[in-house]
Amino acid sequence: MDEAAHTPDPTPSSAATDAKAQRILSGAAKVFSDKGYHNASMRDIARETGISLAGMYYYFASKEEMLFSIQQFCFRAVLEGLRERLDQTSGAHDRLRAFFHNHLSFFIANVREMRVLSHEGESLTGEHHREVADLKREYFRALTEILEEMPGLQWNESELRRVGLSIFGMVNWIYTWYDPRRDGTADELADRMCALVTRGIDNLDSV
Amino acid sequence: MDEAAHTPDPTPSSAATDAKAQRILSGAAKVFSDKGYHNASMRDIARETGISLAGMYYYFASKEEMLFSIQQFCFRAVLEGLRERLDQTSGAHDRLRAFFHNHLSFFIANVREMRVLSHEGESLTGEHHREVADLKREYFRALTEILEEMPGLQWNESELRRVGLSIFGMVNWIYTWYDPRRDGTADELADRMCALVTRGIDNLDSV
Amino acid sequence: MDEAAHTPDPTPSSAATDAKAQRILSGAAKVFSDKGYHNASMRDIARETGISLAGMYYYFASKEEMLFSIQQFCFRAVLEGLRERLDQTSGAHDRLRAFFHNHLSFFIANVREMRVLSHEGESLTGEHHREVADLKREYFRALTEILEEMPGLQWNESELRRVGLSIFGMVNWIYTWYDPRRDGTADELADRMCALVTRGIDNLDSV
Amino acid sequence: MDEAAHTPDPTPSSAATDAKAQRILSGAAKVFSDKGYHNASMRDIARETGISLAGMYYYFASKEEMLFSIQQFCFRAVLEGLRERLDQTSGAHDRLRAFFHNHLSFFIANVREMRVLSHEGESLTGEHHREVADLKREYFRALTEILEEMPGLQWNESELRRVGLSIFGMVNWIYTWYDPRRDGTADELADRMCALVTRGIDNLDSV
DNA sequence: AATGAATGAGAGTTCATTCAT
DNA sequence: CATGAATGAACTCTCATTCAT
Numbered sequence: 001m002d003e004a005a006h007t008p009d010p011t012p013s014s015a016a017t018d019a020k021a022q023r024i025l026s027g028a029a030k031v032f033s034d035k036g037y038h039n040a041s042m043r044d045i046a047r048e049t050g051i052s053l054a055g056m057y058y059y060f061a062s063k064e065e066m067l068f069s070i071q072q073f074c075f076r077a078v079l080e081g082l083r084e085r086l087d088q089t090s091g092a093h094d095r096l097r098a099f100f101h102n103h104l105s106f107f108i109a110n111v112r113e114m115r116v117l118s119h120e121g122e123s124l125t126g127e128h129h130r131e132v133a134d135l136k137r138e139y140f141r142a143l144t145e146i147l148e149e150m151p152g153l154q155w156n157e158s159e160l161r162r163v164g165l166s167i168f169g170m171v172n173w174i175y176t177w178y179d180p181r182r183d184g185t186a187d188e189l190a191d192r193m194c195a196l197v198t199r200g201i202d203n204l205d206s207v
Numbered sequence: 208m209d210e211a212a213h214t215p216d217p218t219p220s221s222a223a224t225d226a227k228a229q230r231i232l233s234g235a236a237k238v239f240s241d242k243g244y245h246n247a248s249m250r251d252i253a254r255e256t257g258i259s260l261a262g263m264y265y266y267f268a269s270k271e272e273m274l275f276s277i278q279q280f281c282f283r284a285v286l287e288g289l290r291e292r293l294d295q296t297s298g299a300h301d302r303l304r305a306f307f308h309n310h311l312s313f314f315i316a317n318v319r320e321m322r323v324l325s326h327e328g329e330s331l332t333g334e335h336h337r338e339v340a341d342l343k344r345e346y347f348r349a350l351t352e353i354l355e356e357m358p359g360l361q362w363n364e365s366e367l368r369r370v371g372l373s374i375f376g377m378v379n380w381i382y383t384w385y386d387p388r389r390d391g392t393a394d395e396l397a398d399r400m401c402a403l404v405t406r407g408i409d410n411l412d413s414v
Numbered sequence: 415m416d417e418a419a420h421t422p423d424p425t426p427s428s429a430a431t432d433a434k435a436q437r438i439l440s441g442a443a444k445v446f447s448d449k450g451y452h453n454a455s456m457r458d459i460a461r462e463t464g465i466s467l468a469g470m471y472y473y474f475a476s477k478e479e480m481l482f483s484i485q486q487f488c489f490r491a492v493l494e495g496l497r498e499r500l501d502q503t504s505g506a507h508d509r510l511r512a513f514f515h516n517h518l519s520f521f522i523a524n525v526r527e528m529r530v531l532s533h534e535g536e537s538l539t540g541e542h543h544r545e546v547a548d549l550k551r552e553y554f555r556a557l558t559e560i561l562e563e564m565p566g567l568q569w570n571e572s573e574l575r576r577v578g579l580s581i582f583g584m585v586n587w588i589y590t591w592y593d594p595r596r597d598g599t600a601d602e603l604a605d606r607m608c609a610l611v612t613r614g615i616d617n618l619d620s621v
Numbered sequence: 622m623d624e625a626a627h628t629p630d631p632t633p634s635s636a637a638t639d640a641k642a643q644r645i646l647s648g649a650a651k652v653f654s655d656k657g658y659h660n661a662s663m664r665d666i667a668r669e670t671g672i673s674l675a676g677m678y679y680y681f682a683s684k685e686e687m688l689f690s691i692q693q694f695c696f697r698a699v700l701e702g703l704r705e706r707l708d709q710t711s712g713a714h715d716r717l718r719a720f721f722h723n724h725l726s727f728f729i730a731n732v733r734e735m736r737v738l739s740h741e742g743e744s745l746t747g748e749h750h751r752e753v754a755d756l757k758r759e760y761f762r763a764l765t766e767i768l769e770e771m772p773g774l775q776w777n778e779s780e781l782r783r784v785g786l787s788i789f790g791m792v793n794w795i796y797t798w799y800d801p802r803r804d805g806t807a808d809e810l811a812d813r814m815c816a817l818v819t820r821g822i823d824n825l826d827s828v
Numbered sequence: 829a830a831t832g833a834a835t836g837a838g839a840g841t842t843c844a845t846t847c848a849t
Numbered sequence: 850c851a852t853g854a855a856t857g858a859a860c861t862c863t864c865a866t867t868c869a870t
Contacts, residue, residue: 450657450659450743450744452657452659452660453659453744533740535797536657536797537657537660561822564822564823566823566826567822567825567826568826572803572804572805573813573825575803575804576804576810576813576814576817577817577822577825579794579795579798580791580794580814580817582794583790583791583792583793583794583795583797584787584790584791584794585790586790586794587786587787587789587790587791587793587794588786588790590742590743590790591786591789596779596782597779597782597783598779603783606780606783607783607787610783610784610787610818610821611817611821611822612821612822612823613821613823613824614817614818614819614820614821614822614823614824615768615771615774615784615818615819615821616771616773616819616820616821617820617821617823617824618774618780618784619773619774619775
């Protein structure tokens with residue numbers, strides 16, 4: 001994200017520029033997360049970031065483009081993280097666990113952005129909406145592919161969809177309740193959620 | 208306001224009044240559901256209901272009160288439905304199934320209102336927020352009480368909360384994806400979701 | 415224009431409404447005339463009319479609609495005036511004089527509106543532009559029809575267009591220079607302009 | 622600034638400078654002509670010319686100075702052209718024809734600039750406005766001096782002004798309608814307009 | 829000579845809400 | 850009961866312009 005500061009950069013101005021864009025996105029994520037996209041004003045974001053109202057338009061053409069950038073950035077990061085984990089993991093059960101771990105660790109490291117991801121899924125329009133919807137579909141497909149590998153199961157399309165979306169509901173809804181003090185680390189949470197989904201309540205305590 | 212349904216009503220005019228209030232709430236639910244609470248305007252609701260902008264203020268003091276009334280009405284109805292079902296059901300597994308059936312059947316019969324319930328949980332402020340939060344807690348407690356009855360399990364507080372909220376995530380998230388043509392009836396969906404949660408993916412196909 | 419006040423009006427509220435709309439249009443015409451359409455702000459018009467900024471939007475959906483209404487109203491009035499005069503006038507020369515008298519008398523009675531008509535011909539867009547362009551064409555055709563009646567002339571299309579548009583230039587340009595103290599009454603001006611156009615400079619003094 | 626063309630220029634860099642200034646003026650004229658002065662933005666001009674927004678300020682202190690330079694340059698060129706033609710022409714009728722030919726040929730060769738000249742006459746302020754008004758007056762005086770030479774006429778001040786301004790209206794209005802395919806060359810148009818003004822409609826066909 | 833970055837001021841428009849009728 | 854009319858506050862966004870580099 002701000003890795004640019006670590007590596008020698010031939011064009012210093014663009015590094016500063018990118019850093020500022022990141023600062024704006026971060027502030028926007030906080031404001032969107034706190035008040036909701038439609039209820040947040042550009043002035044709120046300007047105040048939050050310390051950048052002038054007009055100044056932000058140098059980096060983003062519109063409020064919607066800010067939302068789009070946040071969503072696109074997050075989805076890409078989550079997807080990439082998932083792929084890296086899956087590359088190193090074999091066995092359907094472990095791969096499903098990898099999905100939970102990736103999602104929740106990313107979520108908890110970027111609560112505000114993920115809240116925006118979960119809650120403002122339909123706030124984008126036109127091309128912006130389409131692009132993010134594509135990423136979402138890609139992410140969903142990654143999950144269902146794991147599910148299909150699970151041994152000893154006869155999936156039909158309907159059931160696969162239902163289970164996949166149920167899992168999505170579980171992990172996306174977290175933004176409404178997760179509290180680090182009560183709910184433990186990302187890894188603990190991921191393990192328990194994965195256990196719930198694979199073994200069910202009836203077998204939660206076993207082993 | 209909705210007490211009128213329970214007690215005999217001496218003034219016929221107030222019956223008409225309540226009917227109009229219902230019409231407004233119904234239109235407001237549609238508009239909130241379509242555009243989101245903050246993005247919806249009172250003019251949108253006036254247009255949707257065919258009632259004049261000013262006229263609506265006779266029935267509701269503010270836009271927020273409309274949202275509040277929708278949420279309160281729905282939560283009460285869901286809660287009442289759940290209680291009735293639980294009164295007639297014994298056995299923890301059946302009672303959990305009753306929870307799913309109640310939630311999903313109400314959801315599917317009132318998609319728009321439930322969408323507002325799920326998506327606009329944090330759009331209320333002050334006293335309105337508090338009242339709805341109370342209902343939400345009550346609903347959540349009803350679920351965890353069922354879970355605690357489940358046989359052969361040693362719950363700790365943390366695990367109970369986690370499982371309860373995971374289930375909430377599953378059923379609340381439905382508003383983002385449910386499609387009657389693809390996802391079957393409320394009862395089918397409830398059965399499958401309940402199976403997933405109790406037996407887990409690993410045992411989905413058994414019996 | 416505000417004739418409504420003279421005749422009994424069954425719907426008093428709409429009379430008041432129309433009066434206010436007229437007041438806004440009149441103020442808008444003044445501001446557009448003074449500063450030009452694009453340089454005029456809605457706040458300027460609000461100040462000029464004494465109506466609140468938001469209040470004006472009850473009567474006109476946009477700034478452009480104000481410009482449109484002014485232009486439409488004026489063009490219709492000029493056209494109607496011309497038709498009335500032509501109905502009572504025979505002989506091509508007299509009919510041409512009627513054209514000048516109508517145009518100039520209307521112009522001088524509504525300087526600001528006519529300035530807007532002349533100067534902001536291309537400031538409208540879309541459907542607004544089209545409608546006004548239609549009126550303009552109709553007005554132009556009325557002039558060329560008179561010209562075609564002129565005795566002893568062999569018009570070709572090109573020449574007719576050229577002469578018609580030259581006359582339009584003369585009468586539309588007036589908004590840049592007319593000064594009642596130096597340039598006399600509308601009727602005087604109309605007579606002299608008509609003489610110039612019909613007899614030419616070489617014969618200006620004759621009879 | 623445009624003195625450079627008259628005096629030998631010792632610094633080659635300033636030649637490049639002037640070329641760039643000309644490029645800016647030309648782009649500005651196009652943009653002003655297309656969208657109107659007030660509706661045109663400096664960004665539009667930057668885009669049109671391919672020069673950076675800030676870069677243009679090296680050449681012109683403000684947007685208004687661009688408009689001023691365009692108008693000043695054009696008026697000077699038209700005036701100079703008129704003087705050259707009049708120096709070689711004797712006889713009032715021929716001199717009047719020279720006026721039309723000069724005006725129209727310059728107009729058609731520089732449509733965009735002339736459109737700006739005609740349409741944005743009042744968009745300048747302060748000293749800028751004054752300077753251009755002086756040029757305009759000078760141009761008008763040149764026309765009326767020709768008119769006064771016309772044989773067999775008894776002008777009074779009023780009539781002279783009226784006829785002069787009528788002619789101005791004719792030739793300035795051209796920017797609203799001239800179409801090279803329909804309206805012929807500058808010379809044809811000039812001849813016909815001059816005929817209209819000198820002989821009048823009644824005698825248009827004679828000889 | 830040229831520009832990326834930044835901004836205060838102000839644009840047109842919409843908002844939830846009020847109130848006389 | 851119901852509404853037409855009205856408004857202050859706030860909205861997103863664009864503007865001409867500046868300045869460090």
